[in-house]
Amino acid sequence: MPPSGSGETCPVRAPARGPGPPRVHAVGQGTPAQRGKIEDGHLNNSLGSPVQADVYFPRLIVPFCGHIKGGMRPGKKILVMGIVDLNPESFGISLTCGESEDPPADVAIELKAVFTDRQFVRNSCVAGEWGEEQSSIPYFPFIPDQPFRVEILCEHPRFRVFVDGHQLFDFYHRIETLSAIDTIKINGDLQLTKLG
Secondary structure, three states: OOOOOOOOOOOOOOOOOOOOOOOEEEEOOOOOOOOOEEEOOEEEOOOOOEOOOOOOOOOOOOOEEEEEOOOOOOOOEEEEEEEEOOOOOEEEEEEEOOOOEOOEOOEEEEEEEEOOOOEEEEEEEEOOEEOOOEOOOOOOOOOOOOEEEEEEEEOOOEEEEEEOOEEEEEEEOOOOOHHHOOEEEEEEOEEEEEEO
């Protein structure tokens, strides 16, 4: 499966902060006042005040690129909540080892929802080589113009992927150093409402 990204990069990383739970920082789009931050699982505006999770927050701009503080590890979960566009073709969620374009960063897992085929495919790219694409799912979980919740749980041997609270599939790691998986990229026909 070729990369689903449109060549976007993540040119800026938020500075590291002190000890505490892992954080994801939005980077790359707009001014600092326009960018959202996810800290300790809560979306905050630029002034640090909490924003209700069930309210659409337009600062999560697609395509989105964010840094996963500390990288992935067993027990760590990435949450992506959004609303599928009214007439979608596809959208993708990727966890990568940095944001380099040349040479391209390794892709630990790329999830791509393809509406024309009603498939939710996944793959990885290591050292510039795409692996074998996986596409079997019990059902296609996404509906145009409807909200969704994707959770990517990192376990020791695999990623376990849930959609709307239901386990959909497992994807076994093809990247050995989990902590190197430190970037999330989201693109395609969706609006983001929450990341954590």
